[in-house]
Amino acid sequence: MQTGTEVVSFSGFEMALALRIYTKNSN
Incomplete structure (x- = not known):
């Protein structure tokens, strides 16, 4: 499992990837 700080720093990348x-x- 990832720690809270890892999730926060990784959320930006994952958000762009999911988008x-x-x-x-x-499409």
Whole structure:
């Protein structure tokens, strides 16, 4: 499991990645 700080620092990257996947599936 990731620690709280790792999740916070990684959330930005994961958010961008999820957004890219979401838009790819949407189109």
